[in-house]
Amino acid sequence: MKKTPQTLTIAGSDSGGGAGIQADLKTFQELDVYGTSVITAVTAQNTTGVSAIYPMSPQAVQMQLGAVGSDFELAALKTGMLFNSEIIKEAVAAIRKFGWENIVVDPVMMAKGGADLLQQEAVDALKTQLLPLALLVTPNIPEAEALTGITITSAASRRYAAEQILGLGAKAVVIKGGHAVNAEYAEDYFLQTNGESVLYRSVRIVTDQTHGTGCTFAAAVTAELAKGQQLKDAIFTAKQFIQAALSEPLNIGKGHGPTNHAAYKAGMLGKKEVNKIEVFQ
Numbered sequence: 001m002k003k004t005p006q007t008l009t010i011a012g013s014d015s016g017g018g019a020g021i022q023a024d025l026k027t028f029q030e031l032d033v034y035g036t037s038v039i040t041a042v043t044a045q046n047t048t049g050v051s052a053i054y055p056m057s058p059q060a061v062q063m064q065l066g067a068v069g070s071d072f073e074l075a076a077l078k079t080g081m082l083f084n085s086e087i088i089k090e091a092v093a094a095i096r097k098f099g100w101e102n103i104v105v106d107p108v109m110m111a112k113g114g115a116d117l118l119q120q121e122a123v124d125a126l127k128t129q130l131l132p133l134a135l136l137v138t139p140n141i142p143e144a145e146a147l148t149g150i151t152i153t154s155a156a157s158r159r160y161a162a163e164q165i166l167g168l169g170a171k172a173v174v175i176k177g178g179h180a181v182n183a184e185y186a187e188d189y190f191l192q193t194n195g196e197s198v199l200y201r202s203v204r205i206v207t208d209q210t211h212g213t214g215c216t217f218a219a220a221v222t223a224e225l226a227k228g229q230q231l232k233d234a235i236f237t238a239k240q241f242i243q244a245a246l247s248e249p250l251n252i253g254k255g256h257g258p259t260n261h262a263a264y265k266a267g268m269l270g271k272k273e274v275n276k277i278e279v280f281q
């Protein structure tokens with residue numbers, strides 16, 4: 001009997017439903033994998049910002065990880081908001097204990113409104129303990145800068161930052177371009193340890209409805225890996241997924257609205273020229 005691929009997200013809850021655990025589970029569902037979740041923190045959040053953060057105790061995280069690990073056969077997992085170094089330690093311990101592979105680390109540091117989703121003291125633990133276990137790490141530009149101390153202003157500095165991140169032990173990195181000053185394109189730059197690089201380019205969609213883009217992108221990569229796709233193909237599908245999700249806005253909330261997680265499966269991608277993804281190897 002063929003089993004549905006099983007996945008896990010270790011992340012924070014977004015009461016507004018557009019980012020974090022909620023974005024991840026919606027994305028898993030849309031891409032036909034089974035999603036489980038370990039909640040690291042509960043945020044009181046909507047499209048206008050984060051008003052409070054309630055981290056789970058390390059024990060609460062450990063118990064959730066144990067419950068998932070003792071029952072499910074995970075084909076891939078992602079991490080999102082981890083908040084502090086104690087929670088990172090629990091995630092690392094469970095990854096080792098259960099022998100989980102295909103680990104996608106979205107090094108979530110800050111919400112778009114500026115709230116700290118990773119405490120400063122935890123950046124070191126993320127770098128030294130979690131990144132060495134990652135198949136892929138998916139920083140946006142400010143996160144890649146925080147991980148490396150490099151200011152990204154050009155293709156050369158982006159490549160240099162990617163190399164430094166691989167130096168931390170991740171097998172591959174994709175530096176996402178949502179925050180770049182490129183008005184025309186959103187470019188995601190992929191580099192892996194054998195030196196191979198790929199640039200994924202789409203037309204930049206003019207919208208302020210970008211809440212949860214990073215979570216959704218990493219969850220889509222995770223789902224595709226769980227289905228057995230190669231990393232480069234999984235990233236291509238994730239880029240298509242987020243492009244469709246941005247191009248069919250839901251117009252929900254008073255601030256930075258959530259993306260449309262249903263658009264890709266509903267076939268909206270193929271319908272618009274703007275949604276073509278270019279790939280440069």
Ligand SMILES: Nc1ncnc2c1ncn2[C@@H]1O[C@H](COP(=O)(O)OP(=O)(O)O)[C@@H](O)[C@H]1O
Nearest residue numbers: 140176177178179186187204205213214217242
């Ligand atoms: N305006 C946009 N138009 C098209 N793609 C975008 C846009 N903003 C972000 N993306 C894409 O969304 C994904 C997440 O990128 P980014 O927004 O940089 O991450 P984060 O949410 O972590 O800050 C990437 O694939 C990026 O290229």
Ligand SMILES: Cc1ncc(COP(=O)(O)O)c(N)n1
Nearest residue numbers: 012019020111212213214215
């Ligand atoms: C619980 C939680 N996790 C992550 C994000 C980052 O969201 P984005 O994907 O827009 O960077 C968020 N705002 N809230």
